[in-house]
Amino acid sequence: MSLNEDLQAIVYHFGEMASRWGFNRTVGQMLGLIVLTEEPLSAEQIGQSLNISRGNISMAAKELQSWQLIRVHREPGDRKDYYVANGSIWELAQQVMSERSKREINPTLSLMRTQLMTSENDDSRLPAYSKQQIQQVHDLLELFTLWFADVQNMKQEHIKALMKMGAGVGKVLELKDKLIPR
Amino acid sequence: MSLNEDLQAIVYHFGEMASRWGFNRTVGQMLGLIVLTEEPLSAEQIGQSLNISRGNISMAAKELQSWQLIRVHREPGDRKDYYVANGSIWELAQQVMSERSKREINPTLSLMRTQLMTSENDDSRLPAYSKQQIQQVHDLLELFTLWFADVQNMKQEHIKALMKMGAGVGKVLELKDKLIPR
DNA sequence: TTAATGTTTCAGTAATTTCTGAAAGTTTAG
DNA sequence: CTAAACTTTCAGAAATTACTGAAACATTAA
Incomplete structure (x- = not known):
């Protein structure tokens, strides 16, 4: 062969x-x-x-x-x-993203979550600066997790819509800024 | 120490x-x-x-x-x-994403681009099915590249806006569907 | 059953990646 | 310049990861 x-x-x-x-x-x-x-x-x-x-x-x-x-x-x-x-290219990509998110993000997220909890009211544990930085990383990882979860629910049609739009998140956000009055 | x-x-x-x-x-x-x-x-x-x-x-x-x-x-x-x-957590994350996109996506994208070009009018090169699949992967990788480029231009404020929204791309797209008449 | 046709496991080996530490290289104060 | 104080390089050693192939295991047709 x-x-x-x-x-x-x-x-x-x-x-x-x-x-x-x-x-x-x-x-x-x-x-x-x-x-x-x-x-x-x-x-x-x-x-x-x-x-x-x-x-x-x-x-x-x-x-x-x-x-x-x-x-x-x-x-x-x-x-x-x-x-x-096991499916279309898009489905395979979703699968890879989901699995990588699980392996690359989740373990760190839970360690940080735990540490932030236990050091919440205990200044003897982590230096203030470190705590801040950990909080920042934690929040960002959580945001990524949310995005990935979202991507899980996106169908091919949504992808095509995004492709047609030509750009991504930023453009969509600008759009939102313009369309939603504050 | x-x-x-x-x-x-x-x-x-x-x-x-x-x-x-x-x-x-x-x-x-x-x-x-x-x-x-x-x-x-x-x-x-x-x-x-x-x-x-x-x-x-x-x-x-x-x-x-x-x-x-x-x-x-x-x-x-x-x-x-x-x-x-070399910067805030968000800037570091941007840096990591950009570098990983360069290392994990670009090489594949250019190989596929080249192959799709050379096999464009030459049916003897790639089986039709393979060509289709390669095209699909190529298009998806290109979309990711666009997203990552977009993320490069996102400032902290945008990130915070996204965090407040609570979810990600999908919600924003739903929003767009509702707001833009067709 | 059982024998044929497969698949999986895993101990040992091979390949790859990472780390050490001594030697070479660089920078600057005097 | 020179020497002291650092940093970088890189050959060999150590650690990790991946691969082979033979033996064990599983499934099914007859």
């Missing part, structure tokens, strides 16, 4: 970017391959395309399933697992 | 989260320490607080400067470098 040259370039690029996106090379390559391929792919096919071991494929598939980015498709009368992308 | 216990907990937490945020443990710890400390810190003080080698501090400082998250402060009549956070 040798890959189309251009496709291979993108798949390998996904592999290289993977560590920046929060997973390892194999997971990145497999995600690329599965997302860009119309047909469901068996572990065997994936192994031939990417030259990786059976065990590695199994672990990467598990990881991609834990991110809910792929799912298993089965053909009647065939015991093999075939992997497919 | 031993650290306040609560502060230490956060600083170490920053170290643990660092790899998820795109840097290594030392860089994460140093960022935490510098951001939460009011006084400019020398390499020596940092070394004592975090128990890391001189070389490691130097490399981490370089990394943080390349992200524009810290800058060097010098006292007259003192040859030491003292490190300080």
Whole structure:
């Protein structure tokens, strides 16, 4: 199963970017391959395309399933697992954002929340300046969390609307300023 | 230079989260320490607080400067470098987002752009389905890039406005739907 | 059942990333 | 200039992360 040259370039690029996106090379390559391929792919096919071991494929598939980015498709009368992308590009992106928000933001948010609580009325715990800074980070992370939660509920149509608007949050805010009398 | 216990907990937490945020443990710890400390810190003080080698501090400082998250402060009549956070929490967050967008999105965006161009009128290059999917990813990444650029231009006041609104993009879009007659 | 056809696990190995500390480099007071 | 006070670099060591492949496990057709 040798890959189309251009496709291979993108798949390998996904592999290289993977560590920046929060997973390892194999997971990145497999995600690329599965997302860009119309047909469901068996572990065997994936192994031939990417030259990786059976065990590695199994672990990467598990990881991609834990991110809910792929799912298993089965053909009647065939015991093999075939992997497919778990939705549209937009749905996959939502999934990645949600998962990354969970892993990159939530733990810090809860630690800070706890510390701000316990040091609330106890000046002996944190220096005032540190407390202020922690509060600032906390509030910002909370805002991001709200945004991400919001993005979860955005449908494709909303995305298209945003795309047509040409710019983002700032423009929308200006709009709001103009439209809402104060 | 031993650290306040609560502060230490956060600083170490920053170290643990660092790899998820795109840097290594030392860089994460140093960022935490510098951001939460009011006084400019020398390499020596940092070394004592975090128990890391001189070389490691130097490399981490370089990394943080390349992200524009810290800058060097010098006292007259003192040859030491003292490190300080390069702005408010919001400015630092903007910086991180901008840098991550550069590292996580731009390379993929340009590869895809190039491939979509060269395969535009050449059906022999990419399967139609792959081309579609690549286009979708490309468009979404472009939208993210626009959003991030927008965030660059948002001032603290805008952020506060957004925080007061309680939710994010979705609500603003609903607002727009209601206010703009079609 | 059972044998064939798969998948998963995991111990050991390989690859990659990070850290140390000594040597080289830089800056400035005198 | 020179020497003291710092900072940076970088080769090798340590720590971490990822990968392989063989053995264990699971499923199903006959």
